[in-house]
Amino acid sequence: MSQYAFLLDLGRCIGCQACVASCKVGNELGIGQQYIELIEKTHGEFPNLTGGWDNHRCYHCGDAACIAVCPTGSLFKEDGLTRLDRSTCSGCSYCTEACPYDIPVMWEGKSSKCDGCADTVKAGGSPWCVGTCPSMALEYGPREEIRAEAHRRADALRNRYPNAQVYGETQAGGLGMLVVMPDDPELLDIPIDPKTPFMAQAWQKIVQPASVGITIGAAVVAGAAAVVARRRHEEELDELEAAGVISGHGDEKEQEEDE
């Protein structure tokens, strides 16, 4: 399966909000629903300020924590991107807590996040944000091509910004969003190395299937053993009755008649 990815060049982002608007309109998002948010981040004190625009949006993690905790399979990987099928979402909100980037939000009782414009891309178009960006800060394509382009841009930026780097090659299993950063990710409050907690991975991959398997196994074994054990117990009662130890256990029919 081809792996696709976005390129987000924060060295070129001018914070114009065109991606925000086109995403909202193109995906026909509801009132209050938003997949991209531009947040201006600054660090330090004037005049020694650093920072820029945090393009707060799904990073399409390779090992996505949201997928690991989604109980209904509404979040899933496709073409290297993290899709969301809102029609099957139960609204448990586990994904909103699990995401290390704090991306999914609850909207009208269900999870809401970027799905990489699945329908538009499958129809041959490009994601709305990519098609609208006036400064070519956003690109979309096969991940390897995007990765190469990201490095070209980071290399070019490094002349002016020595800390320029590509973010997302290894983080969270390799992101479906390769970010060209003029400076360190902490300056935009982006985690350097986000990880899905082991327990979140183990929950649905190990604990849940094991629980179902053990329960079914135990019920089958107990069901079969119960038939044998009850027969043995009845034999024991017959023996005890014959020996006069008990007065007569098997008189259920008689009891029912009496009742």
Add this chain to the structure above:
Amino acid sequence: MTTQKVPLGDREVLRYRKRPRIVHAILASSFLILLLTGLVILWPALSFLAPGGATRWLHRVAAVGFMSVPIVYLIVDREGAKELMVDSFKYDRDDWRWIKRFWSYAFGHTANMPKQGRLNAGQKMHHALVMLLSASIVASGLALWFFMPSLGPTGQAWAAVIHDLSMLALTLLLVGHLYFTFVYKALSGMTRGYVDIDEARLEHAKWVEELEQEAAEEAAEEDKQAV
């Protein structure tokens, strides 16, 4: 339940009065609803039932019923609730000897088992484990219900895992519970309240002896009054 003035028939003995039977019915029905509605988000084949949130709503309603059990029990049968609580954590020498021979009992043999009181050692362990696991499933469930935003990703995963493992253990206890109910034909104790006197004598000898002694004392008292 108390064992005072328990009707002791020729063939049957009253095992559970109406009030503890009602408490048991609340516990059993809420547990089964919780199990089935929980399975919806645990077993992928059933996840098609989850959208819409009806099963979550039902899960929470049943959770309130489940959590109300100890309160209802204390209200309707204070003495019985206390007795169950104390008995479940009190094991005498016969209980430990019974536990050592558990497998014999599990396969339908009551002969050579040490004499047991109203609760056998297996029932005591079952009740004790149900109480402890219920505490852990309620705590983790409440955390997931009300405190998720403050749990963080790791805390949320731990709460979910504890919740699932507690339910796994409780469900295995339920399997065992149904197993012994079937093998020793004990269902009537929770439906009509009465069980077969011979079964009771074999499996709860100390308890039946106590009842017989009480009945004899009462009869003697009546005789005295009649004279």
